[in-house]
Amino acid sequence: MIARLRQVDKIYANGVVALRGLDLDVGEGEFLSLLGPSGCGKSTVLRLVAGLGEVSGGRIEWAGGNGRTGLPRGDIGFVFQEPTLMPWATVWKNVQLPLTLRGVPLEEAAARGREAIGMVGLEGFEHAYPRQLSGGMKMRVSIARALVTHPRLLLMDEPFASLDEITRFKLDNDLLVLWARQRWTVVFVTHSVYESVYLSTRIAVMTARPGRAASEVTIEAPTPRDESFRTSPLYNEYCRHVSARLAEAIRS
Amino acid sequence: MSSLPSTEPTRAADGAGVGELETTSAVAPPRRVDLWGAGRRALPPVAIGVAGLVVWELFVRLNHIPYYILPGPLLVMGALVKDWGTLYPSLLVTLAITGAALLVATVAGVAIAILFAQSRWIESSLFPYAVILQVTPVVAIAPLIIIWVKNIPLALLICAWIVAFFPIVSNTTLGLNSADHNLLNLFQLYGASRRQVFWYLRLPSAMPYFLGGLRISGGLALIGAVVAEFVAGTGGVQSGLAYRVLESGYTMQIPRMFAALFMITCSGILIFLGLTALSHLVLRTWHESAVRREG
Numbered sequence: 001m002i003a004r005l006r007q008v009d010k011i012y013a014n015g016v017v018a019l020r021g022l023d024l025d026v027g028e029g030e031f032l033s034l035l036g037p038s039g040c041g042k043s044t045v046l047r048l049v050a051g052l053g054e055v056s057g058g059r060i061e062w063a064g065g066n067g068r069t070g071l072p073r074g075d076i077g078f079v080f081q082e083p084t085l086m087p088w089a090t091v092w093k094n095v096q097l098p099l100t101l102r103g104v105p106l107e108e109a110a111a112r113g114r115e116a117i118g119m120v121g122l123e124g125f126e127h128a129y130p131r132q133l134s135g136g137m138k139m140r141v142s143i144a145r146a147l148v149t150h151p152r153l154l155l156m157d158e159p160f161a162s163l164d165e166i167t168r169f170k171l172d173n174d175l176l177v178l179w180a181r182q183r184w185t186v187v188f189v190t191h192s193v194y195e196s197v198y199l200s201t202r203i204a205v206m207t208a209r210p211g212r213a214a215s216e217v218t219i220e221a222p223t224p225r226d227e228s229f230r231t232s233p234l235y236n237e238y239c240r241h242v243s244a245r246l247a248e249a250i251r252s
Numbered sequence: 253m254s255s256l257p258s259t260e261p262t263r264a265a266d267g268a269g270v271g272e273l274e275t276t277s278a279v280a281p282p283r284r285v286d287l288w289g290a291g292r293r294a295l296p297p298v299a300i301g302v303a304g305l306v307v308w309e310l311f312v313r314l315n316h317i318p319y320y321i322l323p324g325p326l327l328v329m330g331a332l333v334k335d336w337g338t339l340y341p342s343l344l345v346t347l348a349i350t351g352a353a354l355l356v357a358t359v360a361g362v363a364i365a366i367l368f369a370q371s372r373w374i375e376s377s378l379f380p381y382a383v384i385l386q387v388t389p390v391v392a393i394a395p396l397i398i399i400w401v402k403n404i405p406l407a408l409l410i411c412a413w414i415v416a417f418f419p420i421v422s423n424t425t426l427g428l429n430s431a432d433h434n435l436l437n438l439f440q441l442y443g444a445s446r447r448q449v450f451w452y453l454r455l456p457s458a459m460p461y462f463l464g465g466l467r468i469s470g471g472l473a474l475i476g477a478v479v480a481e482f483v484a485g486t487g488g489v490q491s492g493l494a495y496r497v498l499e500s501g502y503t504m505q506i507p508r509m510f511a512a513l514f515m516i517t518c519s520g521i522l523i524f525l526g527l528t529a530l531s532h533l534v535l536r537t538w539h540e541s542a543v544r545r546e547g
Contacts, residue, residue: 052437078441084434088456088538098442100452129538149442 002026002063002153002185003049009057009210010044018044020210021058026153028063031179031186033196033203035242037250041211042189043081046155049187050078077146077184079156083138085130085145091117092126095144102149116148119178136167143175147182156188160195172198173226180224193246197238198230205242207249214249217242323507328514331507339496339508343515346477346492349405350523353412354473358466360413361420365462368421369428369454379425386418390476394483408480408492415476419468427461428454460539463531470523478516493519 003026010019018041026032026049034042047053048060085094093100095116099109117123120140130138139159146154160168176199179186190196196203203217221234229235305325311317312324319327332339364382368375394411401407431453439449481494493512500509535542 047437050441052440076441078438080434080438082434084432084438086435086453086456088459097438097452101439101442101444101448131538131540131543 002028004061005045005049005058006061007058008045008048008055008060010041010048010053011056017210019048020212022212024204024213026185026187027202029183029185031188031199031201033188033190033200034206035190035193035196035203035246036206036211037208037246038191040206040208042191042206043157044211046078046157046187046189049153050076050155075149075152077149077151077154079139079142079146079154079159081158081161083130083135083142085138085141087130090127090129091122091133091141094130094141095148097145098149112148112150116144119147120144120174134167135163136171139163139171143171147178152184154184154186156186158189158191161190161192168195169227169230175199176223176225193239193242197235197242198225203242205245205249207252214252215245217245320504320506323510327507328510331505332511332514335508335511339493339512339515342491342493342496342512343519346474346481346494346516347519349408349412349477349481349492350474350519353409353416353477354466354470354523356409357413357416357420357469357473361417361465361469362424362462364417364421365424365428365458366450368425369450375425382418382421385414390415390479391483394480398480398484404484408477408484411480411483412473412476415479416469416473419465419472420462421465423461423465423468424458427458430461431457460531460535460541463527463534467524467527467531470527471520474516474520474523 005022005024005026008019008022008024009017011017022041022045024034024045034045036042044053048055086097089097092113096109096113099112104112117126120143122137122140122144125133125137130141133141142159160171163171172195188196188199197219200219201223203219204213205215205217206212207214217238219238221229221238309324309326312322323331364378368379390411393414394407397410398404398407401410431449435453436449439453444452477492478494481492482498485492485495485498493516496512497509497516500506500512532542
């Protein structure tokens with residue numbers, strides 16, 4: 001277990017109640033998807049887990065007992081919905097940013113940067129600027145930046161939502177391969193039933209705002225998965241099941 | 253933790269990305285210097301300018317307009333050459349004041365903008381006074397400044413500075429506050445210090461805004477210097493270009509007056525072109541304003 005969210009409320013300054021009584025466990029090494037309609041507070045959950053904001057009620061318990069502070073900086077990688085790259089910096093500098101900010105010695109930073117860029121398959125593009133890259137490649141840079149600190153927990157906020165389907169499938173597969181190798185814990189926010197079933201070991205289905213976890217589905221399909229899973233009867237069965245749960249959650 | 257063979261084929265396989273990659277070839281392509289194209293673009297304005305000069309010359313000659321009312325362009329050119337000995341040192345004086353004012357405006361403007369960016373509270377308390385300084389006509393306060401500050405070049409510098417600093421303050425403040433919110437979140441997530449956020453995020457974000465302000469300020473510094481010279485020129489000790497304009501007016505040397513005016517205009521154009529080139533140089537790798545549109 002990495003973290004436990006217990007009865008978490010989040011009320012924003014403008015009075016919007018984003019979360020009410022959310023219970024969620026994040027287990028070590030799992031690929032957990034948060035699935036729900038737009039504006040249900042999925043992103044809010046990620047931001048709270050990342051420490052970008054305080055809970056308004058309830059608590060987040062962290063493994064290791066150090067309840068308030070959570071994981072040390074750098075143990076969390078965050079991938080936003082947009083690539084969120086610095087346009088004035090090359091791929092190389094963008095990927096190294098987390099290390100630069102922590103004052104990691106140059107040589108070590110260079111080695112880790114090369115490794116992260118290699119993991120996402122961007123060798124040869126180190127000196128390119130973000131504007132020279134396609135949407136999918138920018139997202140790879142963003143993922144490399146999240147991986148460069150060797151995080152234990154990778155938080156992904158609808159990272160592939162703005163990409164075309166072919167690119168998204170490709171990145172889904174690459175992400176699964178990386179996850180199978182590295183076994184970080186992933187919390188993945190999505191509004192796509194199909195994407196969540198394909199990627200996850202567990203799906204938490206959330207209600208419309210104020211958000212809470214309505215139900216959970218464990219995807220008991222063998223990993224690593226590949227394109228053959230996308231067309232398998234098992235995948236279809238899970239999609240049907242999760243869709244029904246999502247419909248229930250939205251109605252409730 | 254080595255690179256994964258399975259991700260290897262994805263290098264250029266992001267669907268839509270493939271074609272784009274081939275044309276952009278990873279690193280910034282050196283831009284071809286297209287002299288022919290630049291020449292063709294310059295042709296229409298140059299042609300219009302030449303035609304205008306010809307019409308002007310013909311108009312003056314055919315109507316027998318006396319030179320002290322309106323000299324023809326040839327006469328102005330003649331005065332420029334004949335009086336180069338007095339005009340050129342004046343040009344240097346005016347440019348020195350303009351340059352110094354722009355430099356001080358840049359340093360002070362950026363410093364004030366950084367102060368403003370520290371907190372909304374500081375910004376909202378002090379910004380109105382920057383505006384007041386900006387909207388008060390420099391012609392109206394220049395006499396006061398020249399009375400208060402005994403050193404005339406310094407007085408001129410202050411006048412030019414007052415006119416030039418506002419666009420830099422205003423633009424740079426806007427730029428420093430325009431950092432991408434997601435990037436700010438990211439910096440917070442990785443525990444960046446205030447100084448790191450400023451240095452790695454706010455300052456680069458502000459760069460295009462600052463350069464835009466600088467371009468406006470360059471022209472304003474010249475105008476400020478000239479206006480202040482006009483006011484101080486009545487005191488009769490300075491020998492900037494504005495003073496040459498005044499002096500030529502008093503002595504009815506109208507062609508020389510036009511020549512001095514011409515030099516002021518050319519200086520303004522050169523300052524603008526220089527700052528535009530600087531802006532392009534700084535932003536050429538990444539900012540939309542300096543990057544050629546593709547497709």
